[in-house]
Amino acid sequence: MQQKKFDTARPLDYLFAFLIAGILSFIGSxxxxxxxxxxxxxxxxxxxxxAEVVRKATGRRRSKPLFQVAAGSAVLGAVANQLPLLVMVLLGYAGAGYVLSLVWPALYAAIVCTTVYARLSGIQLR
Known part of the structure; x- marks a missing residue:
């Protein structure tokens, strides 16, 4: 219950976080x-x-689900341009060589996602 008073995000913040993180992650990828x-x-x-653009767009409001939405959207944006190749691999139309070409984008998406979440939630490694 004590944590609830620190959740200050508004419903529109989730939409902003989703759109901003997804679009910027897609452009970055x-x-x-x-x-x-x-x-x-x-x-x-x-x-x-x-993370910084999302933070400014949401007025620095906080909520754990808000951070999760931004991180999830960053993953979706990062892998969106690889989606046709992923579908071809899953359907068996692309060979093993194409599977290896998905390794860097997958690692990139994982790093972007964790960075966005850590930066927004305030996790600090010391």
Whole structure:
């Protein structure tokens, strides 16, 4: 019950967080898609930018579900441009070589997601 008074997010904040995180993550995945392995080095920076934009758009309001919505949307945005290839692999139309091309985008999405969540929720590693 004590935690509830710290949840200050409004219903519209969830929509803003979902749209902003998804769109920025999608744009980020398109841009870093050209650098292969180095996208893993850029992913924390992209996650940080997404978290800061979401934080400003929501007026710094807080809620654990708000952070989860933003992180989930960041994953969806990061893998959205790989969706056609993923469907082809799952249906068996693409070979094993294409499966390996999904490794970097999946790792990128995981890093962006965790960075967004950690930055918004205030988790600090010391």
């Amino acid at each position: 398109l841009l870093v898609g050209f650098v292969g392995f180095f996208s893993l080095l850029l992913a924390p920076g992209v996650g940080w930018v997404i």
